[in-house]
Each structure stands twice: as structure tokens, then as C-alpha cells.
Amino acid sequence: MEPAAEPPLALPVEDHRPANPQSQRAEETRRELVEQHGGSAETEEAVRRALDWLARHQERDGHWASREYDQRCGACAGPARVNVDVAVTGLALLTFLATDNTHERPGPFRDTVARAIDWLVARQDRRGAMIEAESMYSHGIATIALAESYGMTADPRLEEPVRRAAAFIIDSRNREVGGWRYAPRQVGDTSVMGWQIMALMSAQKAGVDVDPAGLAAGRDWLELVRSSRSFGTYAYQPGREVTPAMTAEAMFVRQLLGAAPDDDLQRASAAYLLSHPPGRGDEDGNSYYWYYATFALFQHQGEAWAQWNERVREILVERQQTTGRAAGSWDPYDRWAAIGGRVYQTAISTLTLEVYYRYLPSFAVAENGRAAPATIVPRE
Numbered sequence: 530m531e532p533a534a535e536p537p538l539a540l541p542v543e544d545h546r547p548a549n550p551q552s553q554r555a556e557e558t559r560r561e562l563v564e565q566h567g568g569s570a571e572t573e574e575a576v577r578r579a580l581d582w583l584a585r586h587q588e589r590d591g592h593w594a595s596r597e598y599d600q601r602c603g604a605c606a607g608p609a610r611v612n613v614d615v616a617v618t619g620l621a622l623l624t625f626l627a628t629d630n631t632h633e634r635p636g637p638f639r640d641t642v643a644r645a646i647d648w649l650v651a652r653q654d655r656r657g658a659m660i661e662a663e664s665m666y667s668h669g670i671a672t673i674a675l676a677e678s679y680g681m682t683a684d685p686r687l688e689e690p691v692r693r694a695a696a697f698i699i700d701s702r703n704r705e706v707g708g709w710r711y712a713p714r715q716v717g718d719t720s721v722m723g724w725q726i727m728a729l730m731s732a733q734k735a736g737v738d739v740d741p742a743g744l745a746a747g748r749d750w751l752e753l754v755r756s757s758r759s760f761g762t763y764a765y766q767p768g769r770e771v772t773p774a775m776t777a778e779a780m781f782v783r784q785l786l787g788a789a790p791d792d793d794l795q796r797a798s799a800a801y802l803l804s805h806p807p808g809r810g811d812e813d814g815n816s817y818y819w820y821y822a823t824f825a826l827f828q829h830q831g832e833a834w835a836q837w838n839e840r841v842r843e844i845l846v847e848r849q850q851t852t853g854r855a856a857g858s859w860d861p862y863d864r865w866a867a868i869g870g871r872v873y874q875t876a877i878s879t880l881t882l883e884v885y886y887r888y889l890p891s892f893a894v895a896e897n898g899r900a901a902p903a904t905i906v907p908r909e
């Protein structure tokens with residue numbers, strides 16, 4: 530049955546939808562940003578090849594399979610050990626969004642993106658969780674992807690799923706000490722926490738109201754895992770040894786929570802990351818570390834960014850497969866790849882190479898140099 534027509538005297542409803550917070554991803558601007566921030570024709574060609582591989586390995590129902598992603602193709606070896614389809618679908622979707630491929634804008638990947646969004650939304654349960662048999666990692670990643678999709682298109686169909694997903698994150702924080710872990714409300718870890726804070730920030734940038742208690746739970750956690758001996762370094766959990774990966778993630782989260790680039794902790798974290806440059810050995814070949822260090826140092830800018838960028842982009846471009854049907858993917862090469870497989874390795878490497886335009890360097894900090902998000906976090 531058709532709905533009744535609008536009463537003829539109704540006032541037009543004012544549209545309060547926020548402008549696209551990721552408008553810099555549009556092709557023209559993207560090209561300028563690549564040039565301005567240290568990308569190259571090679572990095573962009575690597576991204577193009579990666580999107581092509583990912584699109585060819587998407588399942589018909591819209592998801593990416595972490596384990597059985599290659600059944601139709603049969604040419605890209607190396608299945609993963611566990612099923613983290615929600616997580617890898619979120620990461621893969623983010624690679625397309627970063628290059629301004631949305632479910633509304635006409636383009637070669639419009640259908641790819643639309644099906645991925647539909648699949649993720651269909652995973653959401655009554656609690657607002659997109660977790661299935663996976664962990665809060667998956668929920669956080671899926672929330673970032675839906676929040677970016679919503680922010681970039683203002684598609685009203687996505688507002689409620691994003692709002693509920695963000696509310697689930699806030700409800701899942703640990704009440705005693707802060708942070709998040711694999712299961713809702715467990716005592717946290719720095720790694721899972723970072724994805725939740727990014728998800729809350731992405732929801733907020735898309736115009737969804739986010740309870741400040743969520744961001745405060747991230748801030749509380751960072752104080753617990755900050756080293757008292759080595760300034761500006763961070764651990765996975767309190768009392769454990771500091772690591773480059775956790776320091777990179779903590780540095781990025783602090784930027785999201787409003788730390789200024791010239792803050793002493795940020796400078797110390799940047800120096801520590803530069804003393805652990807990306808390398809080709811097992812120890813230094815950690816794609817998860819590279820991802821967070823790349824985004825943190827990009828926000829940090831300056832000489833630290835220039836040095837890091839030169840190295841990471843060279844290694845990533847060099848490692849990508851360029852021939853045959855696996856062209857565009859990255860062989861699973863680190864310990865995280867054993868969990869997420871070739872789809873994970875390809876998506877995280879692609880996102881790292883999309884750093885030049887995925888967020889502006891002012892993503893975390895307002896143009897006047899003052900810490901923008903701090904205004905919404907209550908000071909205790």
C-alpha cells in the first residue's frame with residue numbers, strides 16, 4: 530500500500546545532515562594530496578591493483594572470506610587459520626571508501642561497496658553488535674566502515690546501524706579500568722581499544738552523537754599502559770613490556786583524543802617509532818605496526834613522517850604481487866596474516882598506502898591548532 534501523501538501545508542523539513550567529512554578523497558584532491566604528502570605513481574598503481582584483486586575475490590553476497598576467499602579463482606594460496614569474515618570485510622570495504630568509492634557514487638566499485646555494506650548491516654544483532662563468533666576487533670572495524678559509508682553519503686538507511694554499533698562499543702567498555710578487549714566488558718588491551726576509539730570518532734565525524742564516556746574509557750586506558758620508565762612508549766596491557774606496535778596505536782589514539790602534534794609525549798612516541806623503522810626481517814615486518822605507525826606519523830607530519838614514509842612505501846610496493854591472478858594482493862607474511870590471511874594482508878597494506886588522502890593531517894586536530902575532540906571529552 531502506498532503511504533499517504535504529505536499534508537500540503539507541511540513545512541519543508543530542514544536538512545541537518547553534516548557535510549561529507551571525507552571530501553578530500555575525491556579524485557582531484559586525492560591526486561594533489563598524493564603529491565603533497567609523499568605518495569607516488571607507484572603507490573597509486575599498487576592501490577589500483579589491490580582494489581582490483583579485492584573486487585575479484587569478494588563473495589557474491591558481499592563479504593570477503595578470511596579462509597576460503599579463493600575458491601572461484603584457485604590461484605592465490607595461503608588460507609588463514611581462523612574465520613574473521615566480519616573483520617576482513619570491514620577492512621576491505623575501507624580500502625574502497627578511501628578512494629571515494631561509495632554505494633551511491635557511480636563508479637566501477639559501486640556494487641562491490643553496496644554489497645559489502647548490506648552484508649555488514651545484516652550481521653548486526655539485537656544488541657547492535659556485528660561480532661558473530663568473532664571479537665570486538667571485528668565489531669570495531671565493521672563500525673568504522675559503516676560510519677565512513679554513512680559520513681560520506683549521508684544515506685539515512687545507515688544512520689541507525691551506525692548509532693547502534695557505536696552504542697554497543699560504549700556499552701562494551703570495561704567499567705573498572707577502562708579499555709576494551711575481545712569480549713564485551715573484559716579488562717582491556719591497547720590493541721582492541723584503538724579500533725573502538727577510531728570507530729567512535731568515525732561515528733562522531735559522520736554526525737552521530739557519541740557518549741563522551743566512550744572516549745574517556747580510551748583516555749583512562751592509555752594512562753594505565755603508558756611506560757613510567759621510557760617516556761612516550763606504551764604496552765599491550767599494564768605491566769607488560771612496551772612495543773612499537775602498541776606505541777604506534779597509542780600515539781594515533783592520543784591524536785584522535787586531541788593531543789597536539791608538539792605535545793612532549795607525541796614527540797617522544799614519534800622518536801621511538803623512528804628507532805624501529807619498517808624492515809624486511811620478521812621482527813620488523815609487522816603490517817599491523819606499520820599501519821598504525823604510518824597513520825600516527827602522517828598526523829604528526831614533519832621530518833619523522835618524511836623518513837618513515839620513504840621506507841614503508843618502498844617496502845609495501847616491492848612486496849605486492851604484480852603478475853598472474855594473485856596480482857594486486859600481498860602474500861601473507863607476518864603473524865597477523867596467519868589469522869586474517871591474504872585478504873587481511875592485502876587490505877591492511879592497501880590502507881597503509883592510502884594514507885596520503887584517507888584522512889587529512891588535520892583529521893584529529895582542528896585547524897586553529899587546538900585539540901578539537903578534547904572539547905567533547907569531560908575533564909575530570
Ligand SMILES: [Zn+2]
Nearest residue numbers: 599602604605
Ligand atoms: Zn585468487
